[in-house]
Amino acid sequence: MRIPMIAGNWKMNTTVTEAVALVREMRGGLDEIKNVEKVVCPPFVSLAAVKDLLKGASIKLGAQNVFFEEKGAYTGEVSPLMLAELCEYVIIGHSERRQYFNETDEIVNKKIKAVLKDGLKPILCVGEKLEENESGKTEEVVTGQVKSSLAGIGYTDKLVIAYEPVWAIGTGKAATSQQANDTIGLIRRTVSGLYGKEGALNLRILYGGSVSAANATDLMKQSEIDGALVGGASLKANDFVSIVRQAAQVKK
Ligand code: PGA
Numbered sequence: 360m361r362i363p364m365i366a367g368n369w370k371m372n373t374t375v376t377e378a379v380a381l382v383r384e385m386r387g388g389l390d391e392i393k394n395v396e397k398v399v400c401p402p403f404v405s406l407a408a409v410k411d412l413l414k415g416a417s418i419k420l421g422a423q424n425v426f427f428e429e430k431g432a433y434t435g436e437v438s439p440l441m442l443a444e445l446c447e448y449v450i451i452g453h454s455e456r457r458q459y460f461n462e463t464d465e466i467v468n469k470k471i472k473a474v475l476k477d478g479l480k481p482i483l484c485v486g487e488k489l490e491e492n493e494s495g496k497t498e499e500v501v502t503g504q505v506k507s508s509l510a511g512i513g514y515t516d517k518l519v520i521a522y523e524p525v526w527a528i529g530t531g532k533a534a535t536s537q538q539a540n541d542t543i544g545l546i547r548r549t550v551s552g553l554y555g556k557e558g559a560l561n562l563r564i565l566y567g568g569s570v571s572a573a574n575a576t577d578l579m580k581q582s583e584i585d586g587a588l589v590g591g592a593s594l595k596a597n598d599f600v601s602i603v604r605q606a607a608q609v610k611k
Pocket of ligand 1 (some may be wrong): 368505523528529530531567568569570588589591592611
C-alpha cells in the first residue's frame with residue numbers, strides 16, 4: 360500500500376512573515392486529515408520558522424532545491440547537510456530549475472545521490488515540454504529523464520517521483536487524468552526495470568501541473584497517481600486543504 364502524498368511547492372513566493380501566516384492558516388485543517396502525507400515546501404529562508412511552527416503537527420517540511428556538495432566555497436548554495444537539520448524532503452530537478460538554471464539530468468543525479476547520503480528524501484521531477492509532447496516524444500523524454508536521474512542509485516524507499524508535464528505547470532491546463540495516469544504507469548514500468556516489480560509497486564509517483572481544488576478528485580481517482588505536487592493552489596490555504604482532503608477521501 361502506497362501512502363498518498365500531497366506536497367505544496369511554494370516556489371519563490373512568501374516572505375518569512377507571509378510563510379508563517381500561511382502555515383498558521385492551513386495547519387489546523389491539514390492536521391485533521393489522516394492517511395495522507397502532507398508536505399509544504401517554502402523557500403529556504405522560511406524553513407526554520409516554519410519548522411518551529413510545525414512542531415507537534417503531522418505536516419512535513421521540504422525544500423525546493425539543494426546543491427550536491429556538502430560544504431565549501433560555493434557562495435550562495437545550500438547543502439544537503441544543512442537541509443537535513445531542517446526538513447525531510449527536497450524537490451530535485453523541477454522543470455523551472457532545468458529551464459532557468461540549466462539543471463541537467465547529470466546534475467539532478469548528483470543531487471539525488473548527495474541528499475540520500477544525508478538521509479533526506481528526494482522528490483524527483485520529470486516531465487516533457489509542449490513541443491516534445493506534440494511530437495510524440497513524451498515516452499522517450501520521460502523514460503530518459505528517469506533512467507539518467509537515477510543512474511547508479513540503488514533502490515530506496517526514500518525516493519518519490521513527480522511527473523510534471525512542463526506544458527501543464529502554471530498554465531491552468533492540467534493533463535487529463537487519463538494522460539497523467541498513462542505516463543505515470545510508464546514511469547512505474549521504467550522503475551520496475553531498474554528496481555524490480557516490488558520496488559516499482561512501493562514507489563510513490565505524484566502528478567503535478569495545475570492541480571486545483573476543482574480537478575484533484577478526478578486525478579486522485581486514477582490508480583497509478585499516488586498524490587500531487589501542487590504549485591499555485593498550495594499558496595491558498597483553503598484550496599490546499601481541500602486538495603489534501605480530496606486525496607484522503609479518494610484513496611482511503
Ligand atoms: P502549478 O505548479 O500547480 O502552479 O501548475 C506545479 C509545480 O510546478 O510543481
